[in-house]
Amino acid sequence: MKLLEERIRRDGEVLPGDILKVGSFLNHRIDTRLLDKMGAEFGLLYSGSGITKILTLEASGIAIASMASPYFDFCPVIFAKKIAGKNVSGDVITSTVVSYTKGVTYNITVQKDLISPDDTILIIDDFLANGEALKGLVDIVNQSGAALAGAGIAIEKAYQPGGDLIRGMGIRVESLARIKSMDAEKGIEFCR
Amino acid sequence: MKLLEERIRRDGEVLPGDILKVGSFLNHRIDTRLLDKMGAEFGLLYSGSGITKILTLEASGIAIASMASPYFDFCPVIFAKKIAGKNVSGDVITSTVVSYTKGVTYNITVQKDLISPDDTILIIDDFLANGEALKGLVDIVNQSGAALAGAGIAIEKAYQPGGDLIRGMGIRVESLARIKSMDAEKGIEFCR
Numbered sequence: 001m002k003l004l005e006e007r008i009r010r011d012g013e014v015l016p017g018d019i020l021k022v023g024s025f026l027n028h029r030i031d032t033r034l035l036d037k038m039g040a041e042f043g044l045l046y047s048g049s050g051i052t053k054i055l056t057l058e059a060s061g062i063a064i065a066s067m068a069s070p071y072f073d074f075c076p077v078i079f080a081k082k083i084a085g086k087n088v089s090g091d092v093i094t095s096t097v098v099s100y101t102k103g104v105t106y107n108i109t110v111q112k113d114l115i116s117p118d119d120t121i122l123i124i125d126d127f128l129a130n131g132e133a134l135k136g137l138v139d140i141v142n143q144s145g146a147a148l149a150g151a152g153i154a155i156e157k158a159y160q161p162g163g164d165l166i167r168g169m170g171i172r173v174e175s176l177a178r179i180k181s182m183d184a185e186k187g188i189e190f191c192r
Numbered sequence: 193m194k195l196l197e198e199r200i201r202r203d204g205e206v207l208p209g210d211i212l213k214v215g216s217f218l219n220h221r222i223d224t225r226l227l228d229k230m231g232a233e234f235g236l237l238y239s240g241s242g243i244t245k246i247l248t249l250e251a252s253g254i255a256i257a258s259m260a261s262p263y264f265d266f267c268p269v270i271f272a273k274k275i276a277g278k279n280v281s282g283d284v285i286t287s288t289v290v291s292y293t294k295g296v297t298y299n300i301t302v303q304k305d306l307i308s309p310d311d312t313i314l315i316i317d318d319f320l321a322n323g324e325a326l327k328g329l330v331d332i333v334n335q336s337g338a339a340l341a342g343a344g345i346a347i348e349k350a351y352q353p354g355g356d357l358i359r360g361m362g363i364r365v366e367s368l369a370r371i372k373s374m375d376a377e378k379g380i381e382f383c384r
Contacts (some may be wrong), residue, residue, distance in 0.1 A: 029306045030254075030269040032261040054219075059253035062203040062222075062268065069224040077222040077255065111320075114221045 001041050001176040005190050007034060008177055026154060027060035027126055035067040038176055042152040043071025045174045049149040051075055051122045057108060057133055058082055065124040080108040083095055090102045093143045094140060095136040108136050117145035129155040130177060131162025138171060158191050193368040194235050197382050199226060200369055206376045216348060219252035219318055227259040230368055234344040235263025237366045241341040243267055243314045249300060249325055250274055255317040256346055272300040272332060285335045287328040300328050309337035320345040320367060323354025330363060340365060350383050
């Protein structure tokens with residue numbers, strides 16, 4: 001998606017440790033006009049897939065998923081929680097995720113009764129790099145018994161193994177911007 | 193807002209410890225159609241206030257704020273982060289919040305360069321009870337030097353001190369549903 005690539009090139013910051021900082025428009029200050037257009041793009045890519053619910057992960061996936069929902073007839077958005085707080089009760093589905101960015105392992109949790117085996121799920125998330133978070137979300141869909149239409153990712157670091165890993169599981173992955181390489185000095189190159 | 197009150201009455205669950213569980217439509221599975229209508233309501237309430245940015249708190253405020261943004265000409269949404277991760281760099285504005293629901297104290301953080309003194313901020317959040325989270329967000333706006341138009345809250349527990357506390361600071365607070373009392377057996381009563 002040209003618009004997102006241009007925005008990443010203009011406002012993204014490549015930091016040491018292979019970090020792409022997009023906090024000025026994607027996951028701290030959110031450019032909702034951009035997210036609306038990204039939502040429309042996901043809507044086109046997955047039109048006719050019969051999506052009944054969007055699944056994402058707190059916190060940075062929530063805005064992207066919510067703004068995409070109108071393009072799927074306002075289907076409900078479920079966000080997996082990273083720590084089961086007091087307000088999650090009853091049966092939950094859980095999966096374990098390793099976050100390389102934050103250097104921690106955590107559980108992601110969805111209340112069981114929020115996804116039914118009749119659902120067709122689209123997973124939406126902001127980043128795909130090692131694929132750990134996405135693998136966890138796929139695991140949750142599989143445990144729920146629902147059908148998985150695929151994943152819609154804002155930014156894929158295509159030089160990292162996550163994309164191949166998840167596509168290798170036979171899962172459709174659509175990323176709006178696929179980074180081939182990035183470097184603080186040489187800048188960002190996208191896959192063509 | 194009648195629609196939200198009816199939904200709370202129908203799908204909200206009153207749990208021990210004064211907890212109102214609204215995870216089936218507001219903060220775990222999100223009914224984006226409802227949130228769109230809530231956003232329209234916030235848009236009406238604060239029309240003509242010259243809002244340039246919406247400030248909210250991760251995670252459950254993000255969807256509500258994002259879906260409200262189109263009714264403020266797609267103004268950017270900033271969400272305060274609860275823990276400063278590796279991806280927050282540079283100067284930050286910080287405030288301390290006590291969460292009674294989770295029994296913890298945490299810092300909320302916004303990168304300094306995301307809010308300018310020229311901004312007029314609308315704070316949006318899901319719950320107002322003791323007012324701790326809202327007080328922290330107000331503190332962040334004050335530190336930034338921006339103007340504060342007021343707060344838009346989904347559900348206010350009007351029998352708790354937060355609403356009076358914040359309004360007593362001269363801040364406009366608009367809550368779409370104001371709970372007068374709630375009880376697992378007697379049900380939920382709203383302010384009239």
